Amino acid sequence: MIHSRSELARTRRVVVKIGSSLLADATCGIRHDVVDRLVDEMAAMIADGTEVLVVTSGSVALGRVCLDWVDRELTVHEKQAAAAIGQPRLMDAYGKAFARHHRTVAQMLLTKDDLRHRRRYLNASNTSETLFAAGVVPVVNENDTVVVTEIKFGDNDSLGALVSLVVDADLLVLLTDVDGLYSANPATHPEAERIAIVPHLDERHVAMAGDAGSSFGTGGMASKLTAARIATRGGVATAIISGKKPGALTRLLAGEDEGTLFLCGTDRQTRRKHWISELLRPAGEIHIDQGAAKAVCASGSSLLPVGVTAVHGVFDKGECVEIIGPDGLIGRGLCNYTAEEMRKIMGRASHEIEAILGYRDFTSLIHRDNLVLSGIAAGNTEPLATTVNGGE
């Protein structure tokens, strides 16, 4: 895990997210000069032994330029159509730019829904491992043509953060048109100052973030901070740097003072727990009494039926539920029994499960390996992340 700038020189695997504001030009479409320059830097990093995965934006922006749909708001379907036009152009640009360095690129189009399913999450992970092993550069974007509101990533910053967890990167770099987080939006506050290092991302930093600076960007600085929080909590340091400054990426990885570096929290969750806390949508609630809350929070125990006072919702085995204690949300976890079964065994001792249900696969309702405490229950002040980018 990276805890200082000097450790960046040891980066083994990096996810580089490139924003639309860098790649798209309202008159000529894709900025080949920018793609070529960034690819040159990434190819040099790969040659030095660092594995690179690119998360790229720009398909919608490029499609808009192509269709001359630049000066108006687009409907969701128009954005999807624009993405279908822009995406092959993007891949063509990366393919040609990396080919100059004798590198092959591979396209991976993902949706958040893909990553919610454990098997698909692991498939995405295995595919990228295979590509890394073959020396190929994976280029990821959201699968814009198939997403609808409930499965859409807030933006590609969050996609970059989630992908950095999927591939177990050491570093996520968000390349944009500004060289880091400033004390206020520099587009409107020229006196704002760059924040060089953020040891612990908190509400003060969120309050500094404003909207997108260009007509092609989405989410602005706020979405980059959401991404930094997701990644750093999962043990992936995150940097926001300017993609407009030649050599900035190279200097960052050499440990020099570029952009803003967000250090990893000390409370790294396992990848599985991070998947539970960041990606899954709770299907119900389990209410527990004080004794169970204490066992789960203070002793890290599995949740047993004896401490459960109520079960709300309809859910299957393996689904994610929220755990509510007498003082509020405690955490979330994956269920070993269905909601209907849980209602039958709640308040009862584990040895009674078989007599009540006719079988007993587990003594607990939620095993501690599948249970993630919320910030306060876990002993820190950050609230539990329930959704990416506050959406859904």
Ligand SMILES: Nc1ncnc2c1ncn2[C@@H]1O[C@H](COP(=O)(O)OP(=O)(O)O)[C@@H](O)[C@H]1O
């Ligand atoms: N506190 C801040 N510090 C730096 N940039 C900020 C801040 N608040 C808002 N911004 C804006 O965020 C923009 C970058 O976000 P965005 O346009 O969505 O980029 P991208 O397309 O690269 O994802 C910057 O151009 C800047 O105007």
Ligand SMILES: N[C@@H](CCC(=O)OP(=O)(O)O)C(=O)O
């Ligand atoms: N998947 C979309 C990403 C849109 C997006 O998040 O843009 P940005 O804020 O520039 O990273 C596209 O390729 O246009």
